[in-house]
Amino acid sequence: MLIQDNLLLTRSNPSGQGGTQFLYRVKDYGLAALTGPQEEISMIHWEVEVIKFTTPETAGFEVCHSTELADKTLKFYTDKSLNEFLQKAFQYFEELDLLEKMLPQES
Amino acid sequence: MANVKGSSVCRTAVDEGKPADWVPGGEKQTVVDPMEMFHKLPREKLFITGSEAARESMRRANIDIAIAYPITPQSESMQQAGYLYDEGYIKEYYRGEEEIGTFSAISGASRAGVRALTATSGPGLMRGMEAISSWPGARTPIIMLNMCRVINTPLAIQPDNIEMSFLLNTGILLLHAENQQDFYDYPLAAIMASEQVDVTLPAVVSVDGFFCTHARGPVEVTPEEFKLPPRDGWRSAVPAMDNENPPARISRDAPIQKSNFISYHMHASWQQEVFAAVERSAKYFDKYLGGLIEVVNPDAEDFIIASGCAVSQAREAVRQEGEQGRTVGLVKVKSIRPFPTEQIFEAVKGAKRILVPEFNQAGWLHKELCAVLYGRCKAVIKDGPRVFGGMTMPTEMIMEWLAEFRKEVK
Numbered sequence: 001m002l003i004q005d006n007l008l009l010t011r012s013n014p015s016g017q018g019g020t021q022f023l024y025r026v027k028d029y030g031l032a033a034l035t036g037p038q039e040e041i042s043m044i045h046w047e048v049e050v051i052k053f054t055t056p057e058t059a060g061f062e063v064c065h066s067t068e069l070a071d072k073t074l075k076f077y078t079d080k081s082l083n084e085f086l087q088k089a090f091q092y093f094e095e096l097d098l099l100e101k102m103l104p105q106e107s
Numbered sequence: 108m109a110n111v112k113g114s115s116v117c118r119t120a121v122d123e124g125k126p127a128d129w130v131p132g133g134e135k136q137t138v139v140d141p142m143e144m145f146h147k148l149p150r151e152k153l154f155i156t157g158s159e160a161a162r163e164s165m166r167r168a169n170i171d172i173a174i175a176y177p178i179t180p181q182s183e184s185m186q187q188a189g190y191l192y193d194e195g196y197i198k199e200y201y202r203g204e205e206e207i208g209t210f211s212a213i214s215g216a217s218r219a220g221v222r223a224l225t226a227t228s229g230p231g232l233m234r235g236m237e238a239i240s241s242w243p244g245a246r247t248p249i250i251m252l253n254m255c256r257v258i259n260t261p262l263a264i265q266p267d268n269i270e271m272s273f274l275l276n277t278g279i280l281l282l283h284a285e286n287q288q289d290f291y292d293y294p295l296a297a298i299m300a301s302e303q304v305d306v307t308l309p310a311v312v313s314v315d316g317f318f319c320t321h322a323r324g325p326v327e328v329t330p331e332e333f334k335l336p337p338r339d340g341w342r343s344a345v346p347a348m349d350n351e352n353p354p355a356r357i358s359r360d361a362p363i364q365k366s367n368f369i370s371y372h373m374h375a376s377w378q379q380e381v382f383a384a385v386e387r388s389a390k391y392f393d394k395y396l397g398g399l400i401e402v403v404n405p406d407a408e409d410f411i412i413a414s415g416c417a418v419s420q421a422r423e424a425v426r427q428e429g430e431q432g433r434t435v436g437l438v439k440v441k442s443i444r445p446f447p448t449e450q451i452f453e454a455v456k457g458a459k460r461i462l463v464p465e466f467n468q469a470g471w472l473h474k475e476l477c478a479v480l481y482g483r484c485k486a487v488i489k490d491g492p493r494v495f496g497g498m499t500m501p502t503e504m505i506m507e508w509l510a511e512f513r514k515e516v517k
Binding site: 012016037 | 286317430502504
């Protein structure tokens with residue numbers, strides 16, 4: 001089972017292909033972890049995207065391949081390995097938020 | 108039975124490679140009141156596939172015999188049942204020759220007074236329909252897990268629940284699971300409802316194959332040391348049959364087989380009683396499942412009514428509509444037979460628009476709703492979106508249909 005820290009939403013796969021999606025949020029960034037149907041139980045895995053939320057109030061987001069964390073969709077084959085990644089990613093998002101606030105804001 | 112301690116039949120646990128002091132898992136479990144199991148026992152949260160959820164349900168169901176013939180996507184659940192047999196939670200289990208043989212054999216087992224489970228998918232259900240349609244009249248409280256898939260050409264192994272429409276008028280109790288959690292809970296509830304003396308009917312728990320059976324989801328399960336009470340074969344609308352001394356005359360010279368007024372009356376009264384028993388089961392499902400329907404946003408003008416996986420997609424559409432400031436109601440239909448006519452009517456009597464998304468070509472739920480709400484409900488009932496043959500139903504599709512519906516019906 002995935003960790004519940006920073007969990008914003010658990011929902012069925014919104015693309016309608018079956019499976020469950022977990023949305024995690026730390027400030028404006030987060031992770032979308034999706035596990036979908038596979039022919040064999042042993043083939044079941046997680047597909048994870050780094051995401052950037054589009055509004056503070058809703059769960060709307062865009063896939064973000066421009067962070068140092070990932071420039072592509074990531075795959076994890078166990079809950080344990082994904083949980084370890086989640087913990088590190090949460091720290092990274094906290095630091096990223098601080099760094100972005102230090103940059104001059106466009107008027 | 109191999110998994111019964113002290114059994115007098117030929118096969119023993121030792122024959123199956125178990126140590127002499129092996130105790131079947133089922134014999135280590137404690138029987139618990141069904142209401143205690145469904146509503147009071149603590150639950151542990153797992154993240155498992157629908158097939159694994161079915162396994163955990165079977166583990167707690169005190170099943171005497173399981174017979175099945177493999178077919179995708181049912182095979183994995185019955186593979187899991189094999190593990191349960193090995194662990195001693197199912198007393199007897201074998202693979203039938205094919206579906207007609209399987210569903211005839213399971214009927215014989217149920218007539219003998221034991222708790223009998225089978226499972227199938229799409230074409231397997233179609234092949235076995237001759238036997239299946241005889242179950243309700245025979246008053247056999249069989250539990251069947253039905254992992255829905257495409258049955259029509261071009262054939263596919265993808266999700267599609269048109270096969271459920273073939274069960275609607277058989278006299279079978281029919282539940283439709285939304286997700287892995289339901290596929291754990293519903294079989295247990297269905298077993299207890301189907302075995303009530305004023306019901307005594309077979310029950311089918313359908314689930315949309317692959318989307319649920321082959322994907323993981325959160326499932327809260329009760330401790331595995333507790334199981335349902337056993338079936339009391341004598342406590343039925345018709346007595347259990349002594350299979351060693353079968354009443355041969357019934358099949359050889361039944362008045363029902365003569366074409367005369369007595370046979371017509373017998374058939375009519377027998378079938379009336381079957382369908383009356385379907386309605387009587389509602390009170391049990393109501394208390395076991397906490398209602399035959401679930402309602403979200405009861406004061407809404409726009410409603411989605413759905414069953415199975417379409418509920419999950421509709422649930423997310425309702426959430427996203429809410430984010431955009433629009434309130435949309437949702438009625439999840441848990442029980443298809445008995446059909447919760449009055450509960451649905453009460454839930455949507457203030458509605459203006461009702462959308463019915465489905466994973467099948469026939470639109471059987473839309474037809475059911477139109478039939479029972481006609482003349483009673485002022486809402487316009489729109490069939491769609493309908494996807495089938497394994498097609499997906501993205502949340503956006505439901506939201507687009509809602510937007511169009513609002514333009515059509517002001």
